Amino acid sequence: MAHEHKLEIFRGLLKFKSNTQKIWGVLIFLTLVTIVEVALGILKPAALTHSYFLGMKILNWIFIILTLVKAYYIAWDFMHLRDEKSSLRRAIVWTPIFLVAYLIFILLFEADYIYHVYSDGFVKWNF
Amino acid sequence: MDSTVTTGTEENVWGGGNQPLGASYGKLMMWFFIVSDALTFSGFLAAYGFSRFKFIETWPIADEVFTHVPFFHGNYPMYYVAFMTFVLIMSSVTMVLAVDAGHKLQKTKVIWFMFLTIIGGAIFVGSQAWEWATFIKGDFGALETKGGRVLQFVSADSGDRLALRDFAATLDEERVDHERKNGIWYYKGDALPSYSLNEVVEGVKSNPNVLIRTETINEDGHKTVLSRDETLKKLNDAALVVEGANLIRNEYGSRLFADFFFFITGFHGFHVFSGVVINCIIFFNVILGTYERRGHYEMVEKVGLYWHFVDLVWVFVFTFFYLV
Numbered sequence: 208m209a210h211e212h213k214l215e216i217f218r219g220l221l222k223f224k225s226n227t228q229k230i231w232g233v234l235i236f237l238t239l240v241t242i243v244e245v246a247l248g249i250l251k252p253a254a255l256t257h258s259y260f261l262g263m264k265i266l267n268w269i270f271i272i273l274t275l276v277k278a279y280y281i282a283w284d285f286m287h288l289r290d291e292k293s294s295l296r297r298a299i300v301w302t303p304i305f306l307v308a309y310l311i312f313i314l315l316f317e318a319d320y321i322y323h324v325y326s327d328g329f330v331k332w333n334f
Numbered sequence: 335m336d337s338t339v340t341t342g343t344e345e346n347v348w349g350g351g352n353q354p355l356g357a358s359y360g361k362l363m364m365w366f367f368i369v370s371d372a373l374t375f376s377g378f379l380a381a382y383g384f385s386r387f388k389f390i391e392t393w394p395i396a397d398e399v400f401t402h403v404p405f406f407h408g409n410y411p412m413y414y415v416a417f418m419t420f421v422l423i424m425s426s427v428t429m430v431l432a433v434d435a436g437h438k439l440q441k442t443k444v445i446w447f448m449f450l451t452i453i454g455g456a457i458f459v460g461s462q463a464w465e466w467a468t469f470i471k472g473d474f475g476a477l478e479t480k481g482g483r484v485l486q487f488v489s490a491d492s493g494d495r496l497a498l499r500d501f502a503a504t505l506d507e508e509r510v511d512h513e514r515k516n517g518i519w520y521y522k523g524d525a526l527p528s529y530s531l532n533e534v535v536e537g538v539k540s541n542p543n544v545l546i547r548t549e550t551i552n553e554d555g556h557k558t559v560l561s562r563d564e565t566l567k568k569l570n571d572a573a574l575v576v577e578g579a580n581l582i583r584n585e586y587g588s589r590l591f592a593d594f595f596f597f598i599t600g601f602h603g604f605h606v607f608s609g610v611v612i613n614c615i616i617f618f619n620v621i622l623g624t625y626e627r628r629g630h631y632e633m634v635e636k637v638g639l640y641w642h643f644v645d646l647v648w649v650f651v652f653t654f655f656y657l658v
Contacts, residue, residue, distance in 0.1 A: 226434050234427045238420065245416040248397060248657045256555055267658045274653040278646055285430050285642040295355040299365055307376040314380045318387030325388070334481035334571060 213289050216280070233284045240273050364636045368643045371605075375647050378598050379654050385590045392483075392549035394587035395557070396656045398495075402468050415656050418461045419648065422606075425454025426645040433638045436631025441620065444634060448617040451641065455610040462603045469595065472578030473497065475527070476585040477534060479571040484587050486547040487538070488559055498575070501544050502529040503536035527575040535569050549587045595655065602651055605644050612637050 214229050215222040216236075223229035247255070247266060255266035283289045288296050325332055355362060386393050397411035404414070432447035475498035477485040487496040507530055529537075538544045546565040550558045560568060576585045584592035616637050625631045 227431065230427055230430045230434070234423065237423050241416060241419055241423070244653075244657060245412055248412055251555070270653050270657045274649055277649050281426065281642055281646045281649065285426050285645070286639055287430075287433075292356040295357055295362075295365070298355075299369055303369055303372050303376065306373060307380070310376065310380045311383065314384040315387050318384040321388045322390055326391075332481060333483055334479060 211290070212287070216284065229284065233280050237277055237280060240277050244270060244273055358632060360632065360636055361639070364639050368639060371643065372647070375598075375601070375650070378594075378601065379650060382594045382598060382654060385588075385594065389588050389590070391551055392588060393551070394549075394591045395551070395555070398557075399469070399586050400465070400656060402473075404464055412656055414461070414465070415652060418458055418465075419652050421454050421461070422458050422645050422648050425451045425458070426642050428454065429638045429641045433631070433635045436625070436634040439626070439631070441623070441626055444620050444631060445617070448613060448620060448634070452610055452613050452617060455606055455613065455641075459603060459606050459610065462599060462606070466596075466599075469592075470578050470580070472585050474585065475499075475529075475575065475577045477531070477569075477572040478574050478576050478583060479568075480573045481571070482583075482589065483549055483571075484576065484583075484585060485568060485572060486557070486585070488545050488547045490543045490545050490562070493559075495547075496544060498529050498534055498537075498577070501537040501541045502533045503540060505530070505533050505536060507532065527577045529575055531572060531575055534575055535572060538565065538569060598651060598655065602644070602647055605647065609637075609641050609644050613641065 212226045212229070214224070214226065216229065216233065221232065223232055247269065251266065255269065256264050258265045260268055282300070288299065357365070400415060401409045401411050402414065403410045428447045428450040432444050432451060435443035435447060474486060474495050476487070479485060487498070487501070488494065489496050538546075542562065544565070545562065546560045546568050548558050548560060548568075552558050576583050578585060579592040579595075581593055581596065583589055586592065616633055619625065620631075620634065625633055
C-alpha cells in the first residue's frame with residue numbers, strides 16, 4: 208500500500224497540501240473538461256467541423272484528446288497510479304495502449320476500404 | 335537447489351513474500367483484471383468505430399437521438415448524459431475519499447463515503463435504464479425502405495422533425511395483431527406499429543408540408559432533406575413503419591447503431607451494476623468491522639480500483655457514442 212502520496216499535478220505546476228485536497232482539485236479539473244466537451248458538442252463551431260486533420264474533423268480530435276486527458280487523471284490520481292512503482296505503471300499502461308492502437312489502426316483502415324467498396328462499387332445499396 | 339544454505343538476500347528474492355511491483359497479490363490481480371477488461375471494452379469500441387467508418391455517410395447523429403431529459407419536454411441534446419458523466423465522476427471522488435479515509439483507519443468516514451459511492455452508482459444505473467427505455471420507445475417514428483434505409487420526416491416550414499402522429503391519416507383498415515390470445519397462435523406476426531404503412535403514406539401525400547429526411551449526411555454535417563417531388567417518389571420504396579428501437583431495426587438510422595448502443599452501454603451498465611453490488615458487500619464488511627480487525631482497508635482500495643475503471647470506461651463511451 209502506498210501511504211505516501213505525490214501531491215503535485217500538471218507536472219508540479221499545482222501542488223496540493225493533502226491527498227483529499229488533490230482529489231477535489233482533480234474533480235474540478237475533470238468537471239471543467241467535461242463542460243468544455245459538452246459545450247463544444249452542442250455548439251459545434253463551424254471552424255472546427257469543417258477543417259480536417261488526418262481525415263477526421265478537428266472537433267473530433269479535440270474530443271478524443273480531452274478524453275485521453277481525462278483518462279490520464281482518472282488513472283493517475285483516482286486509481287493512484289501516480290503513487291505506484293514505475294514498473295507497475297508501465298506494465299499496466301503501455302500494454303493496452305500498444306494493443307488498442309494496433310487494433311484501431313487495422314479496423315479503421317479496413318472499414319474505410321469497405322466504405323469505398325460500397326460507394327464506388329456497382330451494387331445499389333440505397334433502394 | 336541447496337536448500338540448507340540460507341543467505342538472507344537470496345531468500346528475499348525467491349522465497350516468496352516480497353513484492354517486486356510494490357503491490358500486494360490482490361491488488362495486482364485486480365490490475366490484471368482491469369487491463370484485460372479494458373481490452374474487451376476497447377474491442378467493442380473499435381468494432382463500433384469499424385461499423386461507423388464503414389457507414390460514415392449515413393451514421394445517425396448522436397445529439398439528434400439523445401435529446402431527452404426526464405421530467406422536461408423539449409430538445410436538450412446531451413445534457414442528461416453530461417449529468418450522468420458528472421454523477422459517475424462524483425461517485426469516483428467519494429470512492430477515492432473512502433480509500434483515503436481507509437488509509438487513515440477512519441471507519442465512520444469510510445462508511446459514509448462508501449454509502450455515497452453506492453448512491454451515485456445507483457443513480458447512474460437508474461439513469462441508464464431510463465435512457466434505454468426512452469431509446470426503445472422512440473420519439474418520431476420513421477419508415478424503412480425495402481433496402482433497409484430509414485426515412486424520417488421533417489416539416490417544410492420550420493425544418494423541425496415531425497412525428498408520425500403529426501400527419502398520419504386515419505384509414506378505415508382492418509389491422510389484426512397476431513397474439514397468442516387471439517387463438518391463431520401459429521401465425522407469427524410482428525407487433526403492429528401505431529400507424530400502418532398506408533396511413534403514413536396517405537398522410538405524407540395529403541400534407542404538402544411533410545418532407546422526407548434521408549440518412550445521408552451532407553457537407554454541413556446535417557441529414558439530407560428531400561424536396562417535395564423527391565419525397566413523393568421516395569415513398570414508393572417504403573416497406574414498413576418503424577417506431578423506437580430493437581435489435582433488428584430502429585427509427586434512428588443504421589441498424590448497427592442501436593445494436594452497438596444496446597451492447598456497449600449495456601455491457602458498461604452491467605459493470606456499474608456489479609460494481610454497486612461489490613461496493614455493497616464491502617460496505618457491509620466495513621460496517622461489521624472486518625477490515626478494522628484486519629488492520630488495513632486494502633479491500634476498499636481494490637474495489638475502488640474497479641469502480642474507477644468503470645468511470646474510466648464511461649469517459650470513453652461518452653466520447654465515442656455521444657460526442658464524436
